[in-house]
Amino acid sequence: MIDYTYTMLIPLIPLTAFLITGLLGHKMKPIVSGLIGSTGLFVVALLSYTTAIRYFWTDHIEGSGYSALKAFEVTWLNLTDKLTINLGVLLDPISVMMLVVVSTVSLMVHIYSLGYMKGESGFARFYAFLSLFSFSMLGLVLATNIFQMYIFWELVGVSSFLLIGFYYEKPSAVAASKKAFIVTRFADLGFLVGILMLSFMTGTFDFRTLVSPTGPAIAQAGGAAFMGLSAITWALIFIFMGGAGKSAMFPLHIWLPDAMEGPTPVSALIHAATMVVAGVYLVARLFPVYAMVAPDALHVVAWVGGISSLFAAIIACTQTDIKRVLAYSTMSQIGYMMLALGVSGYGGHNGLGFMAGNFHLFTHAMFKALLFLGAGAIIHAVHSNDMRDMGGLRKYLPVTHITFLIACLTIAGVPPLSGFFSKDEILVAAYHHSMPLFVIEYLVAGITAFYMFRLYYNIFWGKETHYHHTPHEAPFTMTIPLMILAVGSVFAGFLPFHDLVTSDGLPFETHIDYAIAIPSVLIGVVGIVIATIMYRRVTLIPDKLASGFGHLYTWAYHKFYMDEVYLFVTKKILFNYVSRPVAWFDRHIVDGTMNLIARIVEQSSVMIKGFQSGRIQQYGYVFVTGTIALVIIFIYFL
Amino acid sequence: MLLKINTSKVMTGSIPLQYFLIISTLMFFTGIYGFLTRKNLITMLMSIELILNSVNINFVAFNRFLYPNNLHGHFFSLIVIAVAAAEAAVAIAIIINIYRNFRSIDVDRVDEMKF
Numbered sequence: 001m002i003d004y005t006y007t008m009l010i011p012l013i014p015l016t017a018f019l020i021t022g023l024l025g026h027k028m029k030p031i032v033s034g035l036i037g038s039t040g041l042f043v044v045a046l047l048s049y050t051t052a053i054r055y056f057w058t059d060h061i062e063g064s065g066y067s068a069l070k071a072f073e074v075t076w077l078n079l080t081d082k083l084t085i086n087l088g089v090l091l092d093p094i095s096v097m098m099l100v101v102v103s104t105v106s107l108m109v110h111i112y113s114l115g116y117m118k119g120e121s122g123f124a125r126f127y128a129f130l131s132l133f134s135f136s137m138l139g140l141v142l143a144t145n146i147f148q149m150y151i152f153w154e155l156v157g158v159s160s161f162l163l164i165g166f167y168y169e170k171p172s173a174v175a176a177s178k179k180a181f182i183v184t185r186f187a188d189l190g191f192l193v194g195i196l197m198l199s200f201m202t203g204t205f206d207f208r209t210l211v212s213p214t215g216p217a218i219a220q221a222g223g224a225a226f227m228g229l230s231a232i233t234w235a236l237i238f239i240f241m242g243g244a245g246k247s248a249m250f251p252l253h254i255w256l257p258d259a260m261e262g263p264t265p266v267s268a269l270i271h272a273a274t275m276v277v278a279g280v281y282l283v284a285r286l287f288p289v290y291a292m293v294a295p296d297a298l299h300v301v302a303w304v305g306g307i308s309s310l311f312a313a314i315i316a317c318t319q320t321d322i323k324r325v326l327a328y329s330t331m332s333q334i335g336y337m338m339l340a341l342g343v344s345g346y347g348g349h350n351g352l353g354f355m356a357g358n359f360h361l362f363t364h365a366m367f368k369a370l371l372f373l374g375a376g377a378i379i380h381a382v383h384s385n386d387m388r389d390m391g392g393l394r395k396y397l398p399v400t401h402i403t404f405l406i407a408c409l410t411i412a413g414v415p416p417l418s419g420f421f422s423k424d425e426i427l428v429a430a431y432h433h434s435m436p437l438f439v440i441e442y443l444v445a446g447i448t449a450f451y452m453f454r455l456y457y458n459i460f461w462g463k464e465t466h467y468h469h470t471p472h473e474a475p476f477t478m479t480i481p482l483m484i485l486a487v488g489s490v491f492a493g494f495l496p497f498h499d500l501v502t503s504d505g506l507p508f509e510t511h512i513d514y515a516i517a518i519p520s521v522l523i524g525v526v527g528i529v530i531a532t533i534m535y536r537r538v539t540l541i542p543d544k545l546a547s548g549f550g551h552l553y554t555w556a557y558h559k560f561y562m563d564e565v566y567l568f569v570t571k572k573i574l575f576n577y578v579s580r581p582v583a584w585f586d587r588h589i590v591d592g593t594m595n596l597i598a599r600i601v602e603q604s605s606v607m608i609k610g611f612q613s614g615r616i617q618q619y620g621y622v623f624v625t626g627t628i629a630l631v632i633i634f635i636y637f638l
Numbered sequence: 639m640l641l642k643i644n645t646s647k648v649m650t651g652s653i654p655l656q657y658f659l660i661i662s663t664l665m666f667f668t669g670i671y672g673f674l675t676r677k678n679l680i681t682m683l684m685s686i687e688l689i690l691n692s693v694n695i696n697f698v699a700f701n702r703f704l705y706p707n708n709l710h711g712h713f714f715s716l717i718v719i720a721v722a723a724a725e726a727a728v729a730i731a732i733i734i735n736i737y738r739n740f741r742s743i744d745v746d747r748v749d750e751m752k753f
Contacts, residue, residue, distance in 0.1 A: 614752025616745060617682075621674050 004054075004071035007089045010047050010099065011138040013040045018131035025124030031114075033124040037131050038110040041103065044134070048103040055096045056500050065505035068092035068208050073144055082203070088144035090207060093501040094284050094358055098141040101365045104488070105273040106134045108481035112373050113265045115477035116380060126166060126263065133159035137274050141281065145205035146195050149282070153191070153246070156275050157184050163270060164262040176258035183255040187245020194238030201232055211288040233294040240283060240301055247279025248331045249338060250308040254562055256331055260323040264379055267323060268372030272330050273365040280337045280361055287354055287503055291346035302342020302433075306440045309335025311560070313447040317454065318546075318557040321385045322375050325455050326368070329411070332444060333364050339441060340426040343433035344503065351503030352510065353433070356425030359497040363418035366492050367410040370485035374404040377478055378459060381471035387455065391462040396471040399479045401460050403486040408456045410489045412449035413524045415517075418493030424517050431516055445520050449527030457535035658699035665692035679733045679743040683726065690722045 017040035021033040060066065073088030110130060117126050136155030143149035158181075165177030199205050202216040209215045229237075241252075248256035259271050270276070283290065283301055290298050309332040316328035337357040344353025377400040382390055394401045410419040423445060430438040473479065499507040534541045546553045555561065665688050672685030694715040701711025737743050 612752055614749035616748075617674050624670055624674065 004051065004069070004089070004091055006047065007051055007091065007142070008072045010044050010051075010089075010103075011135050011142060013044050014131045014135035014138065016040065018128050018135055021124055021131060022128035025128055028124070030123035033127045034110075034114050034117075037127040038107070038114065040131065041107045041110045041134060044138070045103040045107045048099040051091070052096050052100050055091055056093075065507075066093045066500070066502075067505055068211075070144055070208070076148075085147050085205065086145055087148050089142045090144040091142075093505065094281065095141050097358060097362060097501055098281055099138070101277075101362055102134070102137050102141060102274050105269055105365055105369045105485075106130070106137070108369060108373070108485055109265045109269040112268075112376070112478050112481040113263075115475040116265055116376055117263065118475075122166065126163075129159055129162045129166070130266075130269070133163065133270060133275070137278075140278060143207070145207055146198070146210070146286075147205045149285075150188075150191065150195060153242070153278065154188065156270075156278065157181065157188070157246070160184075160259070160270050160275055163266040164259045166263055166266065167261070170261065172258075173261040176255075176261040180255040180259050183252055184245045187252050188242050190238045190245070191242020194235045194240075194242065197231065197235035197238065201235065207285060211286065213288065213292070229296055230294070232289075233297050236286065236290055236294045236297040237300055239286065240279075240297060240304075243279030243282040244304060244338075245279070246282075247276050247334050247338070248308075249279065249304050249335065250311050250331075251562065253308065253312070253331050254566055257324050257327045257559070260321070260327050260385075264323065264372060264376030267327070268369045268376065271327065272368040272372050276330060276334060277337065277361050277365070280334060280341065280357060283338065283341050284354065284358060287341065287344070288346055290341075291344065291503070298342050298344075300342075302339050302437060305335040305338025305340075305342055306437045307335070308332070309339065309444045310440050310447075313444045313451065314556050315559050316451045317447065318553060320387050322378065322387050322390075322455060322459065323372075323385055325387075325451060326371055326375060329371075329448065329452065330368055332448060333360070333368065333411070336423070336426055336441065336444070337361050337364070339437060340429055343429050343437060347504045348506070349508050349510075351508070352425060353429035354503040355498055355501055355510075356422060356429050358501045359495075360422035360426055362495070362497070363410070363422045363489070363492045366485055366488040367407045367419060370403060370407040370482060370489055371411070373478070373482055373485065374400050374407065377474040377482065378404075380474055380478070382467065387458040389465065390459045391465040392460070393471060394460040397460075397473050399473060399482060403482040404460070405456065406486045407489055408452045411452050412528055413445055413520060414528075415521060416493065418489055418491065420517075420521065421493035424512060424520060425510065427516050427520050428513050442520065442523060446523035446527040449524040450531050453528045453531030454535050457531060461536050463538045655699055655703045658695060662692040662695040662699070665689075665695070677744050677746055679736065679745055679748075682745065683729050683733070686729075687722060687726070690718055694718050 014037075017037050021036055025033045056066075069091050071089040071091050073086050075084045076087045077085040079085065110127075113126065113130070117123055120126065133156060136152045136159055140149055140152035140156060143152060161177050161181040164180050165173050167173045195205075198210070202210060204210060204216060243249075245252040256271060256276065260267055262271070290301070312328040312331035312335065316325050316332065319325045319328065337360050340353045340357030340360060342353070344351055344355075344357070346354075377397065378390065378393065379385055381397055381400075382393070384390070406417070410417040413420045413423045415421075427438065427441055427445070430441050498510040502508060533539075534545075558564075669685045669688030669692060672688065673682050676682055676685065697711040697715040697718070701708065705711070733743055736748055740747055
């Protein structure tokens with residue numbers, strides 16, 4: 001047994017940084033709190049890389065599979081003899097992979113924010129929240145049991161809430177943070193119900209026991225059925241509901257575009273690379289249970305992912321706020337990952353989708369963080385989020401331009417950049433499983449290339465805009481993370497994921513399936529070409545197309561009126577027909593009972609308060625009468 | 639009448655115990671009546687003195703008729719007299735203070751200590 005106990009430091013260092021910067025942040029210079037956070041994350045990143053190298057290569061015995069090992073565990077709550085809640089560190093291929101993703105992106109964002117947030121009044125507060133988020137996310141990733149995951153799941157939710165509402169003077173930011181919190185909390189209700197059902201049926205919270213092929217979860221196949229699905233299928237669908245809320249899957253996605261009100265580095269860290277893939281991670285974590293016991297739940301995962309990716313890609317074509325385009329793109333790409341998990345089987349080559357989903361999670365984290373940080377550099381230079389205020393920026397922002405272009409090519413799936421490999425694996429997995437899903441994903445690949453290059457050309461080419469003051473390239477603290485992430489985006493595709501991260505821990509062979517790879521590259525190139533024709537120079541084609549699509553364009557521009565539907569459901573239906581009766585019941589029945597008791601007491605005290613008249617002769621009269629009465633009773637009746 | 643007492647052994651000659659008891663009962667209830675009906679605090683204090691003295695008469699009378707060889711009843715009535723004197727002093731001090739505050743010693747006007 002190789003000792004990995006030091007991995008418990010990985011979440012604890014950001015926690016310490018959070019406590020220091022959070023409690024003492026106002027006493028130190030802003031830059032000091034930034035440096036504390038960044039140094040902490042640097043150490044965390046080093047530890048994560050060491051762990052990854054040791055786990056995957058140096059400590060790994062050639063030929064054997066990768067197994068899950070508990071580096072450290074303590075009992076946190078001892079509820080009964082059988083029911084305990086533990087906290088610990090679980091290392092297996094996906095958690096080690098997530099460690100690398102989270103610590104890399106988080107470190108990049110910490111460094112980047114030194115430049116981006118410079119001069120902001122809440123600089124120390126920002127770093128405290130970033131550290132809190134890093135702590136919670138790392139804790140989530142390393143959770144040994146589903147309850148620990150739930151705790152950290154809520155913690156990332158609250159740090160996301162705090163960071164979206166970072167500019168709390170802005171009403172829109174406050175509304176966005178509330179929306180994100182409420183929507184994800186609603187989804188987490190499903191998660192909690194799922195946890196309770198699953199642990200009730202299996203008698204354990206522990207992941208290793210849950211996913212073991214001989215464990216109690218797998219034994220639940222069949223079992224009691226409700227509405228045609230077994231109880232454990234329902235439990236897994238409820239758990240997926242929590243994952244869908246966190247990962248902004250249709251129809252729980254509405255919080256993600258609004259979450260862009262937060263500072264841009266936060267969008268890169270939380271709402272692109274790490275927190276929003278927690279849902280994918282959750283499904284991947286419980287994947288053996290999904291695959292072996294509840295294939296119906298996996299179908300739900302696949303279709304929700306497929307629909308979300310198409311839906312978001314269409315909306316992304318019409319938005320003009322660059323961060324919103326990226327937000328919908330994130331949603332679309334997470335849909336890809338969900339779909340990949342959903343079409344996967346367990347073990348060997350059947351687990352291609354599982355590998356592809358995690359692979360895409362990894363590459364997506366790199367290029368989407370790069371895109372968001374690039375967008376941050378652009379916003380930093382132009383002081384606007386709207387692509388209509390931009391154009392011709394390639395001359396002013398050379399580094400941002402090149403890195404952004406690399407990211408766009410990566411997400412469009414141009415070989416040999418990393419996005420090509422991961423997307424190709426997903427398409428292969430979808431092709432072998434379900435034709436409709438494959439067609440959807442194939443279309444989305446084209447649409448993705450189109451909207452990303454629409455964004456790219458509108459920002460860096462297009463019309464020559466006159467700026468109030470000449471845009472200037474961002475400082476080094478911001479461009480260096482861009483370059484590092486660009487390198488990551490280019491080369492991440494060469495990692496041998498099929499050897500490292502597989503559903504059963506055993507490596508399998510993959511090869512590029514040219515029958516699928518060539519068409520998928522072609523449709524990406526078609527998307528790029530169309531975008532080039534339409535947006536490289538100012539043309540009339542976009543407006544003509546927009547009016548040509550008519551209602552479809554208007555619908556997509558208004559995000560298919562999802563927000564309005566939610567408002568209608570909550571304000572018109574829930575508030576009127578549920579909240580009001582409940583409020584009436586509370587005010588009249590619950591409060592009424594209490595008021596009645598109070599009134600009875602009050603009335604009776606008014607009635608008897610005359611006894612306490614303050615007149616001494618009255619007291620004397622009562623006393624004498626009572627005495628005489630007692631005397632009479634004692635003499636004649638007793 | 640209720641008590642059968644051999645008066646021949648008692649020295650006091652002709653006055654039987656009942657007469658003492660009757661007079662003390664009358665005094666006692668006069669005192670009670672005065673305490674409950676008079677509005678003047680000084681008069682009420684006098685009523686209390688009546689009550690106390692009726693008790694004294696009882697003590698002395700019972701002592702004399704039942705245990706002529708003991709003096710407990712006498713001593714006890716002496717104690718009552720001493721306490722009554724002290725009580726009168728305190729009561730009058732209170733009444734003077736009440737008069738200063740209320741410009742009256744009417745007991746019905748001193749009803750601040752109520753609900």
